[in-house]
Amino acid sequence: MIHFMLNGEPVSTDVPEDTPLLWVIRDYFNLKGSKFGCGMGLCGACSMQLDGVSTRTCILPVSAVEGRHVTTIEGLGTADNLHPLQKAWVKHSVPQCGYCQSGQLISASALLAQNPNPTEDDIANAMSGNLCRCGTYPRIKDAILDTAAGGVAQWEPPGSDNAPSADSVSDGVAQEKSVAGGEA
Amino acid sequence: MSQLKVSRRGFMGLLGAGSGGLVLSASLSGCASGNNAVQSPSPEALVLNAFLQITPENTVHFYLPREEMGQGSYHGLTTLVAEELDVLPERITVQHAPVNKAFNHPEFGMQGTGGSTSMKVSFYPLRQAGANARAMLVDAAAAELGVSPAQLKTEDGHIITTSGERHPYGRFVQLASTLPTPENVPLKNASDFNLIGKQRPRIDGISKSTGTAQFGIDVDLPNLHKAVIIRSPVYGAKPVKFDATEALKLADVAQVFAIDNGVAIVAKHIWTAKKAAKLVSVEWSNVPLASQSSTHIRDDFASALDTSEGEEHFKSGEGVQALQQAESSENSTVVEAEYWVPFLAHATMEPMNCTIQFNGPRCDIWLGTQMTGAVQSAVAYHGELDKENVFVHTTLLGGSFGRRGNLDYVVEAVEVGQAFSKSHPNTPVQIVWSREDDMRHDYYRPAALARLKASIDDQGQVQTWAATRSGGNMMSYILDEVIDVLAPGFLPNGMVDWLSKRGYGLFENWVVDPSSVEGLHEDYDVPNKEVRHVTVDHGMRLGFLRSVGHSYTGFFKESFMDELAIKANMDPVEMRLNHTQSSPRLNGVIREVAKVAQWGKPQQGRFQGIAAHRSFDSYVAQIAEVSVEGSKITVHKVTCVVDCGRAVNPDMVKAQMEGGIIFGLSAALYGEITFKEGAVEQSNFHDYRLVRLAEAPEVEVHIIDSQEDPTGVGEPGVPPIAPAVANAVFQATGQRLRSLPLKLA
Incomplete structure (x- = not known):
């Protein structure tokens, strides 16, 4: 039995010890946000934070995380409670196909946790283990720099509960949410 | 203007009998119930048309007719219905459309996504769907509130009365369902657009930034089993015999069996299946490709060009004959050059995968695909099922670039699923490719060799442009795969074989596959042109990769135009402007990119190169700014100007x-697939290198302000970059690199 902390909660598993952490998280804990990309630790789609360090989990046997803290994209933030970097990703429309972005965000958040004001070189060093075939790199860079500069502190995605509605922006009249029921 | 072809009434017949609800009970009497129907989100939902439904709770559901693979159909097409329906796009619930002719691509005649056409073919129909739906709700509101429709406004999913009262659309759903459906309601004027042409974050940004976006590999079902397939190192070889004794000893392994293209291992867990696969030995049949290696290919193409004049694809003026005159003229210069590109793999970040479940006559399949309609046909054909009983559940695509337009991963899933269902009835199985499988069993962008020859007069005007391309053709491989599935039943088998790869096909020696030569001659004003093709095919499976033929013809044409400019002592920008007088939009992007990139004034130590290319009805010009240190090419900045009509x-x-x-x-710097004795030599990202963040240049994009209808953007950004970089490298070093990937001596 292997015990570890998963997104802040203690968990345990009795899967074969050589099973890579990626498949344990995806298929036993049913968190599908971390992706399989290469199986050789080359593309970063499977990245999770291991005690705060962005780690390739497609080649990491689950036995190696005994007693350690694992953070996946699901632990970073949710639609209702976005991590500042996730907000920046939305604000800058970073994702295209989106497949690699969980890994990108795991590496970016590990970087900012260590280095809140990274230079472009710091970003290049920290992020070059994560491939993106769609070519979203310029926006990844912009989103990290914007987050570090505090650019998303007051920003909310349009349509979210906290965002100013289009109406209140245009004419100052607050409006009901879209799901407000009909009265018929 | 094209109009929405599906009336609401017509669409009703497509709905399943089980959906119930007030609209259906009122309208479906006598209609046959199709199995493959849109599932209504709620029994009370009002079906506005094929694309839109709205619930009494005021939730708008949009059935997305084109698949989302990163190119942005999810956000872009939602914007179109949102604009005319007056609902903010992020408030719309986007659903993947099931296979239904209501969602056929208007140009393809089937349900599919590709060719950078999604916005182009949706711009009017989806707006019309939104406008008709809005009118229907306004009519109902007017009737209920006792006012005229003209007195009502709409805003963000609400009807607004003259006194400023706001009523959610959902309130009028029931009444609207009893009223006639408006058709061909006038669309908004561009000056009234609230969303089109405006800046707004993409609506799939949140799910794709929180790990909740669902791709094919994320599909999960009760008792889902996983499968891996051991594939032949050489494409086309079949398993002759295999030994799975050791593999079957692993706990968890459910079944090991041969299929047409390999040996399938099914287990409860993917890791077990992967471990078991290593314990299986397979003996493969011999195929002709096993005697081929890519080291010979370029020479084979070259000798074909030496010995054959090939087939004519295009000719204007006197064609290549005009060169003879030029060669003997003192006032003309003749230039000739040979260019080469290798095979390329798509390397989508999400490897191919497919989930399938057979239950008696019914099959359900879950996947990301560009060929939604053909998937249904392929499952029905290969599984010998009724199409009506094949249910295709599409997900987001974790990249595609053309790869998921192929059906190989569907056809093998049918075989695996059916074999597995014999021992495990009604049990879903998911086939997951390894990266190595994905890299070695692609439909490759063909390698190509081209010879270009031109004459320039003493004014620097190109008088003759001749180009011959040699290589394999993509279309015959694509046809080979789909022709059984899609060809009308009356076509005799012989004709099917003749069209496809199996026989001595149509595209081998009779007509030129347009995909092989597209982009070789179209862009420049030259009085005499000729394009020819010599087919040489070694049997590597070929397919469409982002921008297809343009992915190499852009490199050939734009490198050569640069050579001509230099030979004529002309500035490369001026040369291109002089030869695009009849194409104001191509001329426009060239002029604009030269201005915004400050052509002729690069930063110190950097060198500029320009390229421009029209593809998918859009015009793109790029200026790359590079530096060279030793043999290392660094691309610092790319300035891009695009004219894609209205953005x-x-x-x-x-x-x-x-x-x-x-x-x-x-592709310009690294991409190259090679093979030895028929087997692809690359396997993963260490030997098939992609640009990483540290190597990504700054990219500055300008969009030409245009009132023209929208055209493609998914692919047209690709063709100019390799020649722009190669042309800049020439400025930096004097070396003309005529092969990709670019390698300095």
Whole structure:
């Protein structure tokens, strides 16, 4: 039995010890946000934070995380409670196909946790283990720099509960949410 | 203007009998119940048309007719219905459309996504769907509130009365369902657009930034089993015999069996299946490709060009004959050059995968695909099922670039699923490819060799442009795969074989496959042109990769135009402007990129190169700024100007240009698939290198302000980047690099 902390909660598993952490998280804990990309630790789609360090989990046997803290994209933030970097990703429309972005965000958040004001070189060093075939790199860079500069502190995605509605922006009249029921 | 072809009434017949609800009970009497129907989100939902439904709770559901693979159909097409329906796009619930002719691509005649056409073919029909739906709700509101429709306004999913009262659309759903359906309601004037042409974050940004976006590999079902397939190192070889004794000893392994193209291992867990696969030995049949190696290919193409004049694809003026005159003229210069590109793999970040479940006559299949309609046909054909009983559940695509337009991963899933269902009835199985499988069993962008020859007069005007391309053709491989599935039943088998790869096919020696030569001659004003093709095919499976033929003809044409400019002592920008007088839009992007990139004034130590290319009805010019240190090429900045007609979502147009440039840069600097004795030598990202963040240039995109209808953006960003970089490298070093990937001596 292997015990570890998963997104802040203690968990345990009795899967074969050589099973890579990626498949344990995806298929036993049913968190599908971390992706399989290469199986050789080359593309970063499977990245999770291991005690705060962005780690390739497609080649990491689950036995190696005994007693350690694992953070996946699901632990970073949710639609209702976005991590500042996730907000920046939305604000800058970073994702295209989106497949690699969980890994990108795991590496970016590990970087900012260590280095809140990274230079472009710091970003290049920290992020070059994560491939993106769609070519979203310029926006990844912009989103990290914007987050570090505090650019998303007051920003909310349009349509979210906290965002100013289009109406209140245009004419100052607050409006009901879209799901407000009909009265018929 | 094209109009929405599906009336609401017509669409009703497509709905399943089980959906119930007030609209259906009122309208479906006598209609046959199709199995493959849109599932209504709620029994009370009002079906506005094929694309839109709205519930009494005021939730708008949009059935997305084109698949989302990163190119932005999810956001872009939602923007179109949102604009005319007057609902903010992020408030719309987007659903993947099931296979239904209501969602056929108007140009393809089937349900599919590709060719950078989604926005182009949706711009009017989806707006019309939104406008008709809005009118229907306004009519109902007017009737209920006792006012005239003209007195009501709409805003963000609400009807607004003259006194400023706001009523959610959902309130009028029941009444609207009893009223006649408005058709051909006038669309908004461009000056009234609230969303089209405006900046707004893409609506799939949140799910794709929180790990909740669902791709094919994320599909999960009760008792889902996983499968891996051991594939032949050489494409086309079949398993002759295999030994799975050791593999079957592993706990968890459910079944090991041969299929047409390999040996399938099914287990409860993917890791077990992968471990078991290593314990299986397979003996493969011999195929002709096993005697081929890519080291010979370029020479084979070259000798074909030496000995054959090939087939004519295009000729204007006197064609290549005009060169003879030029060669004997003192006032003409003749220039000739040979260019080469290798095979390329798509390397989507999400490897191929497919989930399938057979239950008696019924099959359900879950996958990301560009060929939604053909998937249903392929499952029905290969599984010998009724199409009506094949249910295709599409997900987001974790990248595609053309790869998921192929059906190989569907056809093998049918075989695996059916074999597995014999021992495990009604049990879903998911086939997951390894990266190595994905890299070695692609439909490759063909390698190509081209010879270009031109004459320039003493004024620097190109008088003759002749180009001959040699290589394999993509279309025959694509046809080979789909022709049984899609060909009308009356076609005799012989004709099917003749059209496809199996016989001595149509595209081998009779007509030129347009995909092989597209982009070789179209862009420049030259009085005498000729394009020819010599087919040489070694049997590597070929397919469409982002921008297809343009992915190499852009490199050939734009490198050669640069050579001509230099030979004529002309500035490369001026040379291109002089030869695009009859194409104001191509001329426009060239002029604009030279201005915004400050052509002729690069930063110190950097060198500029320009390229321009029209593809998918859009015009793109790029200037790359590079430096060279030793043999290392660094691309610092790319300035891109695009004319794609009206930019519905300008920021997404920019994103597609950025992505296209970086995709094309991987091919320009690194991409190369080789094979030895029929087996692909590359296997993963260490030997098939892609541009990483540290190597990604700054990209600055400008969009030409246009009132023309929208055209493609997913692919047109790719073709100019390799020649722009190669032309800049020439400025930096004097070396003309005529092969990709670019390698300095």
